[in-house]
């Protein structure tokens with residue numbers, strides 16, 4: 001009975017999703033382009049709309065332009081390729097500033113969540129790559145690996161208790177940091193953020 005109920009619920013919740021996805025396929029294939037406001041679709045003559053890029057001058061399908069809600073046709077006038085080129089040039093010319101900006105941006109909760117999700121899904125998607133990476137890391141820095149193993153074992157057996165971050169006091173995602181890998185149980189507790197700070201200072 002329970003199984004029948006969940007099956008019925010499945011078909012009830014999946015149906016609108018299915019209809020929506022079919023609608024999206026049909027409209028996208030015929031070249032509807034999302035317009036100025038969120039409730040407004042434009043029709044581009046039944047074909048995929050094309051437009052020229054103001055930078056490279058090539059005429060390209062509208063899909064080759066980033067979406068932008070404030071533009072007349074809902075897309076930038078510079079193609080994706082040119083945007084990427086510009087971004088790379090800007091990055092190369094202002095490397096220091098860009099790095100500083102990325103460092104600050106990386107600390108916002110939204111960004112942290114994104115990175116965490118990305119890492120989680122990347123690991124699930126490519127477990128073999130992750131194992132490979134772990135293996136090379138272990139071979140490259142055996143002392144690091146052994147020290148971290150020792151900390152994990154000590155926590156599991158109760159010889160060591162995971163503490164709070166010594167900088168901000170949080171108890172979430174706290175790592176044991178080693179100033180000296182040859183003393184595996186001599187650790188300082190640091191949250192991810194402050195742990196990264198410490199290592200950045202060490203390499204700087």
Ligand SMILES: [Zn+2]
Nearest residue numbers: 053056079082
């Ligand atoms: Zn272009």
Ligand SMILES: [Zn+2]
Nearest residue numbers: 165168191194
């Ligand atoms: Zn902290």
Ligand SMILES: [Zn+2]
Nearest residue numbers: 176177178195
């Ligand atoms: Zn560390």
